[in-house]
Amino acid sequence: MSEKVVFYQGNEACAEGALYAGCKFFAGYPITPSTEVAEFLARRLPKEGGAFIQMEDEIAAMAAVIGASLTGAKSLTATSGPGMSLKLENLGFACITEVPCVILNVMRGGPSTGLPTGPSQADVMQARWGTHGDHPAIALVPGSVQETFTETVRAFNLAERLRTPVILLTDEIIGHMREKFTIPAKGEIEIWDRPRPTVPPEEYKPYDTSEGIIPPMADFGSGYRWHVTGLNHDETGFPTNIPSLVEPEERRLMAKVTENLDIIEKYEYIEKKGSKVAIVAFGSSARSTRSAIAKAAEGGINVDFLRLVTLWPFPSHVVNEMADKVDVIIVPEMNLGQMIEEVERSVKGKAEVTGVNRADGEPITPDQILEKIREVS
Amino acid sequence: MAFDYDQYLRPGKLPHIWCPGCAHGIVMKSIIRAIDREELEKDNTVIVSGIGCASRMPGYVDFNTLHTTHGRALGFATGVKMAKPSLNVIVVAGDGDALAIGGNHFIHACRRNIDITLIVFNNNIYGMTGGQFSPTTPHGKLASTTPYGNPDYAFDVVELSMGAGASYVARGTAYHAVPLTRLIANGIAHRGFSVIDALCTCPVTYGRRNKLGSGTDMLLWFKGNTVGKKIADKQPEKAEGKIVTGVFKQDEKPEYCDEYAKIIEKVGSQA
Ligand SMILES: Cc1ncc(C[n+]2csc(CCOP(=O)(O)OP(=O)(O)O)c2C)c(N)n1
Ligand code: SF4
Ligand SMILES: [Mg+2]
Numbered sequence: 001m002s003e004k005v006v007f008y009q010g011n012e013a014c015a016e017g018a019l020y021a022g023c024k025f026f027a028g029y030p031i032t033p034s035t036e037v038a039e040f041l042a043r044r045l046p047k048e049g050g051a052f053i054q055m056e057d058e059i060a061a062m063a064a065v066i067g068a069s070l071t072g073a074k075s076l077t078a079t080s081g082p083g084m085s086l087k088l089e090n091l092g093f094a095c096i097t098e099v100p101c102v103i104l105n106v107m108r109g110g111p112s113t114g115l116p117t118g119p120s121q122a123d124v125m126q127a128r129w130g131t132h133g134d135h136p137a138i139a140l141v142p143g144s145v146q147e148t149f150t151e152t153v154r155a156f157n158l159a160e161r162l163r164t165p166v167i168l169l170t171d172e173i174i175g176h177m178r179e180k181f182t183i184p185a186k187g188e189i190e191i192w193d194r195p196r197p198t199v200p201p202e203e204y205k206p207y208d209t210s211e212g213i214i215p216p217m218a219d220f221g222s223g224y225r226w227h228v229t230g231l232n233h234d235e236t237g238f239p240t241n242i243p244s245l246v247e248p249e250e251r252r253l254m255a256k257v258t259e260n261l262d263i264i265e266k267y268e269y270i271e272k273k274g275s276k277v278a279i280v281a282f283g284s285s286a287r288s289t290r291s292a293i294a295k296a297a298e299g300g301i302n303v304d305f306l307r308l309v310t311l312w313p314f315p316s317h318v319v320n321e322m323a324d325k326v327d328v329i330i331v332p333e334m335n336l337g338q339m340i341e342e343v344e345r346s347v348k349g350k351a352e353v354t355g356v357n358r359a360d361g362e363p364i365t366p367d368q369i370l371e372k373i374r375e376v377s
Numbered sequence: 378m379a380f381d382y383d384q385y386l387r388p389g390k391l392p393h394i395w396c397p398g399c400a401h402g403i404v405m406k407s408i409i410r411a412i413d414r415e416e417l418e419k420d421n422t423v424i425v426s427g428i429g430c431a432s433r434m435p436g437y438v439d440f441n442t443l444h445t446t447h448g449r450a451l452g453f454a455t456g457v458k459m460a461k462p463s464l465n466v467i468v469v470a471g472d473g474d475a476l477a478i479g480g481n482h483f484i485h486a487c488r489r490n491i492d493i494t495l496i497v498f499n500n501n502i503y504g505m506t507g508g509q510f511s512p513t514t515p516h517g518k519l520a521s522t523t524p525y526g527n528p529d530y531a532f533d534v535v536e537l538s539m540g541a542g543a544s545y546v547a548r549g550t551a552y553h554a555v556p557l558t559r560l561i562a563n564g565i566a567h568r569g570f571s572v573i574d575a576l577c578t579c580p581v582t583y584g585r586r587n588k589l590g591s592g593t594d595m596l597l598w599f600k601g602n603t604v605g606k607k608i609a610d611k612q613p614e615k616a617e618g619k620i621v622t623g624v625f626k627q628d629e630k631p632e633y634c635d636e637y638a639k640i641i642e643k644v645g646s647q648a
Binding site: 060061223 | 419420423425435436440441443444449451452454455456457459460461464483546594637641642644646
């Protein structure tokens with residue numbers, strides 16, 4: 001397929017990106033502001049030889065996505081706050097069993113039902129720590145419709161390459177706004193598939209790491225019969241509670257992320273000459289930040305900008321280096337202060353850290369950020 | 378010739394975790410014989426479970442096996458089946474797993490009529506967590522969380538399945554292991570969602586507390602307190618106060634993946 005220019009919503013771009021990445025299965029449960037992803041894929045997946053199913057709730061949807069992925073089908077689910085909360089137990093199952101899948105959370109306001117149609121960025125910490133127990137976490141935070149497409153493709157690639165669930169964290173604004181964007185021609189973005197076993201079935205050990213920390217994964221029905229369990233397991237996949245086997249596996253799950261930062265981390269760092277203030281932001285707050293920084297420059301104030309495209313793992317080393325240069329780091333986020341804690345942790349007291357927060361269902365405006373820039377300059 | 382279970386058991390995985398006198402092993406053997414009878418290929422068969430004593434069963438058998446989260450096996454199984462309809466998908470679940478935490482998934486799997494065979498290891502109790510009451514614990518019975526008798530009422534798995542739209546519904550017992558095999562085999566052969574309510578026993582937590590005797594006593598109780606569906610239909614007086622076993626429903630009804638395949642066929646060319 002050749003390149004195509006379209007006028008899409010962020011949610012539609014996610015769905016299109018999933019198809020581009022080779023997604024063959026979607027299971028979901030309707031919830032604002034994510035439903036367009038399901039509607040789009042209900043139309044498109046059967047045309048592309050895939051399958052769509054609306055399940056009875058988000059728990060079942062998350063379960064179905066993992067089940068489908070075990071047969072080898074790249075799988076997606078999409079939801080928002082209340083639904084994300086329901087998915088969490090099975091998200092942990094995907095972490096420990098190392099089943100690739102992608103979960104879109106289009107953030108909306110409030111705890112509980114909150115503000116169904118209002119944007120928010122209040123699931124920052126849920127994306128990292130939502131499911132119980134130590135577990136790896138990858139969360140990508142696109143800031144435009146085009147980037148929702150490319151980051152969805154990247155989410156699938158990372159999920160497959162690292163055998164782990166990947167969360168796409170957008171918000172109501174990114175999900176619903178329309179922008180012109182280009183669907184790249186087939187082959188323009190590299191598509192990755194999970195490593196599959198090359199040994200004969202009788203030699204297959206599903207968590208054998210002799211070739212590297214990402215063990216090859218066999219599709220159900222491909223002749224490799226293996227056992228998948230959410231219990232801690234050894235390299236054969238069967239349950240174990242032997243301490244000397246459990247902890248190395250727990251550590252390996254984390255290492256899949258920490259040892260692959262080169263392909264996971266992504267950010268945009270716009271440095272200005274002599275700036276004493278920097279801003280760390282993502283998603284729709286980063287859009288307001290960009291205008292605020294432009295306005296500040298007109299008034300003669302230079303501000304550095306770190307826009308995250310990968311939120312988790314958090315790029316602490318980058319933020320820490322920023323703190324060597326600037327005196328103040330501003331963290332605008334549509335919540336009452338979540339990412340700011342990670343920023344504070346990263347700067348280790350080397351710079352002042354201050355937030356611009358909003359939790360009323362309205363986006364943070366450029367003027368709010370500009371005001372803060374002036375205040376601290 | 379004695380049936381060769383070894384061909385289906387994973388070497389080195391026994392002994393199992395089940396207590397002496399537990400009937401879960403009997404149901405497992407019935408499932409194995411049913412699979413053998415239906416000549417399912419190991420490579421093409423997936424056995425899915427949730428959490429509980431019953432749900433440990435997949436670990437022992439040599440298929441593609443998936444031991445998931447409590448109550449959610451049917452969700453996982455639905456994804457497996459939808460993504461690769463050529464696979465035979467069997468779900469094993471405890472009564473708590475299938476009907477309490479998994480109750481929503483249970484009724485929707487019935488309604489959807491997806492080609493999955495569910496065997497409920499129904500021992501009327503939460504065995505694994507030490508004997509709390511389940512949705513099939515009879516009214517008045519003792520459990521660790523109903524120390525003064527169960528004020529709750531039990532689900533009838535057969536009626537629930539039929540009401541929710543399962544197209545094959547049967548009930549057997551661990552005492553009647555041979556008929557149980559047939560009921561499971563028929564469920565596997567049936568195209569659509571099949572539920573087999575397999576009555577079994579937990580002597581350790583339920584039996585002891587309710588003074589039902591040993592595991593053997595509890596199994597023998599089934600002998601005296603059940604009556605086959607055919608007899609019950611012809612001579613209802615014989616079924617009075619007894620549990621009816623047999624096939625309750627076997628309907629031809631369009632299967633979910635088949636219906637979805639029609640959609641793919643219809644719109645697939647429009648890609
Ligand atoms: C979400 C969640 N809640 C509770 C539990 C604890 N739990 C484990 S098994 C079980 C009940 C098992 O009973 P049943 O399904 O009847 O199976 P049995 O052990 O009797 O075979 C419970 C409540 C759990 N593992 N996960
Ligand atoms: S606790 Fe009950 S159900 Fe569990 S293994 Fe023991 S006897 Fe069986
Ligand atoms: Mg039970």
